[in-house]
Amino acid sequence: MKSKQQKIRKESKLKSFLKILGPGLVTGASDDDPSGVATYSQAGAQFGLGTLWTALLTFPLMAAMQEMCARIGVVTGSGLTGTLKEHYPKTILYLMLLFSVPAVVLNIGADIEGMGAVAHLIIPAMPIFGWCLIFAGLLLFAIIRFPYQKIAMILKWLCLVLCLYIVIPFMVKVQWSAVLHATFVPQLKFNKDFISILVAILGTTISPYLFFWQATMSSEDIAQKKATVIVNKRFLTEVKEDVYFGMGASNLVMFFIILTSGVVLFNGGIHKIDTVDQAAKALEPLAGKFAYVIFALGIIGTGCLAIPVLTGSISYMVGETFGWKVGLEKKFGSAKAFYATIIISLIIGLSLDFAGISPIKALLYTAILYGLSSPVLIVMVLHISNNKAVMGKNVNGRWSNIAGWLTFALMTVAAVLLVYFLFH
Numbered sequence: 001m002k003s004k005q006q007k008i009r010k011e012s013k014l015k016s017f018l019k020i021l022g023p024g025l026v027t028g029a030s031d032d033d034p035s036g037v038a039t040y041s042q043a044g045a046q047f048g049l050g051t052l053w054t055a056l057l058t059f060p061l062m063a064a065m066q067e068m069c070a071r072i073g074v075v076t077g078s079g080l081t082g083t084l085k086e087h088y089p090k091t092i093l094y095l096m097l098l099f100s101v102p103a104v105v106l107n108i109g110a111d112i113e114g115m116g117a118v119a120h121l122i123i124p125a126m127p128i129f130g131w132c133l134i135f136a137g138l139l140l141f142a143i144i145r146f147p148y149q150k151i152a153m154i155l156k157w158l159c160l161v162l163c164l165y166i167v168i169p170f171m172v173k174v175q176w177s178a179v180l181h182a183t184f185v186p187q188l189k190f191n192k193d194f195i196s197i198l199v200a201i202l203g204t205t206i207s208p209y210l211f212f213w214q215a216t217m218s219s220e221d222i223a224q225k226k227a228t229v230i231v232n233k234r235f236l237t238e239v240k241e242d243v244y245f246g247m248g249a250s251n252l253v254m255f256f257i258i259l260t261s262g263v264v265l266f267n268g269g270i271h272k273i274d275t276v277d278q279a280a281k282a283l284e285p286l287a288g289k290f291a292y293v294i295f296a297l298g299i300i301g302t303g304c305l306a307i308p309v310l311t312g313s314i315s316y317m318v319g320e321t322f323g324w325k326v327g328l329e330k331k332f333g334s335a336k337a338f339y340a341t342i343i344i345s346l347i348i349g350l351s352l353d354f355a356g357i358s359p360i361k362a363l364l365y366t367a368i369l370y371g372l373s374s375p376v377l378i379v380m381v382l383h384i385s386n387n388k389a390v391m392g393k394n395v396n397g398r399w400s401n402i403a404g405w406l407t408f409a410l411m412t413v414a415a416v417l418l419v420y421f422l423f424h
Contacts, residue, residue, distance in 0.1 A: 026309070027066060027246055032253045034114035035107055036204045036297050040254055042273050043197045044261025047189075049182035051201060051316040052262070055255035056183055058205045061410065065378065065404030068396065069211045070239050073218030076395045080215045081320035084380070087390050091104040093321060096380065099250065099373040101314060106207045106369065108310045108349030112136055115303035118296040130218030135300075136346050139307050142341055147207030147329050148265045168294060170261045179259060192421035199418045202411055205254065208377045209313040214243070216316045220327065236394065260295075307346075315341040372415045378408045 043051040069080065076083050084093045116131035126134075142154070188194070218239065247296035265273070312328060315338050324337040332339050382404045385396045396404070 027210055027217065027243070027306075032250055032257075032302055033107070033310075034111045034303050035306075036254065037195070037257055037299055037302060038098065038114065038273075039200045039204045040257040041261040041265070043201060044258040044263075045102040045273050046197060046271050047187075047194065047262070048266040049178060049259070049262045050184040050187040050189075050194075051197065052179065052255065053184065053186040054198070054201050054205075054259055055251045055258065057186070058202065058254075059247060059251045060403055061407040062206050062251075063244050064400055065206060065381060065407055066210065066214050066247055067240050067243045068381050068400060068404065069214040070218040070243050071236060071394060072381070072384055072391070073215035074222050074239055075391050077219050077222065078216075079219055079316050079320055080212050080381070080384070081317045083215075083384055083390060086322060087384075087387070090378065094378065097317060097321060099376055100208050100212070103369040103373060104310055104314050105345055105348050106352065107209070108307060108345055109352030110349075111303045111307055112346075112349055113352075115300050116342075118299045122293070122296055132350060135303065135307075136350055139304065139311075140343065140346055142395060143308050143311065143328070143342060166256045169256055169263060172264055174259070174263050180305060183255075190417075195414065195417045195421050199372070199414045202414055203372070203374060205251070206374055206378075206407060206411065207370045208374055209310060209370075211377055211381055212317055213309050213313045215280070216313075220329065250282070271280050309347050311342040315344045372418070375408055375412045375415060378404065382408070 043054075072083060073079060078086070081093065081096070084096060112132050112135055113128070115135050116128040117132040119135070120128045122125060128306075146154070316326055318324075318341050319335075319338045322337075325335045326338045327335060330338070382396070382401070385404075386392055386401065388395055
């Protein structure tokens with residue numbers, strides 16, 4: 001009888017925990033988009049296990065930043081852009097757009113091209129651009145057709161595709177003692193290639209567009225629940241748990257992608273990846289066809305998860321700046337400018353596929369651009385989350401500020417080093 005009661009309690013706790021998972025989980029999962037997968041794969045191929053430690057380092061930093069953004073969204077009831085517009089000079093708002101929008105558009109184009117490239121590997125009869133059009137069309141239909149709650153549910157289930165990446169290392173021989181050493185003992189090389197990949201890793205894990213998405217989705221989530229929840233300490237704790245779980249899952253996947261490419265590609269003598277499909281194809285002779293198919297499907301799945309987040313982020317940024325009606329829960333007819341921005345960002349992203357830049361390079365450039373622009377946005381988030389006029393009693397605690405300023409210092413040092421090595 002006692003055992004049965006304990007089982008019921010455990011099931012109840014699990015259901016309660018799963019119920020609180022939402023914006024934080026989706027945000028964390030979308031961080032492992034094709035841009036992230038490409039960056040982590042290149043890191044592993046180029047430096048073996050030498051960058052595994054970054055998964056451990058970045059978790060508390062990205063978790064702290066995303067928790068601040070989620071808290072801003074819940075407390076203010078609006079996204080970062082809306083909060084900046086209401087409480088700060090317009091110059092700061094326009095600078096934020098200038099830093100963020102180009103990188104996000106490049107990210108969209110690179111992700112779509114990456115999805116098209118790996119889909120072409122699996123079914124070669126369809127050309128890459130044909131696949132790009134199919135993915136863009138399907139995603140656009142889903143974003144416009146379904147309300148926010150339906151999209152959120154689809155995105156939550158899509159998170160499961162990330163589990164595919166955890167499987168691959170167990171299909172090959174791994175020296176786990178070397179993995180443990182590389183995880184807990186950082187390796188640093190002060191040269192252009194290593195610093196570039198380090199900035200790319202930092203940029204793709206602590207991505208500015210995720211700040212906007214987290215705040216906006218948290219504000220929309222609370223708007224949907226406003227009749228059933230009270231924003232108090234307990235609710236904010238649940239928000240934090242959601243964010244921390246999402247970021248933890250994201251970094252676990254990051255760890256295993258670096259591990260896979262470090263063990264399989266680096267040890268197989270493949271140290272340079274020029275295209276996303278090359279990264280997937282390189283796995284086939286070294287780890288088997290099944291591993292290659294899993295990797296390719298992971299690229300497509302993460303792209304389907306990330307592109308609604310990327311296009312939505314841009315639309316919320318632009319829409320809140322110019323005072324449009326915004327919201328994925330709104331129908332197309334009542335928020336035409338908002339959805340038009342989504343359509344335009346997708347079209348521009350698709351057009352970048354004709355620029356002659358390989359998908360892997362575009363993805364790496366995106367991550368580096370994020371790494372260079374992040375310090376500015378980190379300072380903005382820190383200022384807002386410490387502003388009592390905006391946040392009331394829900395301002396940052398000591399540990400949030402310590403983690404936030406450490407994140408700023410790390411991103412700034414990495415960016416300065418990258419600029420130095422680029423010109424010297």
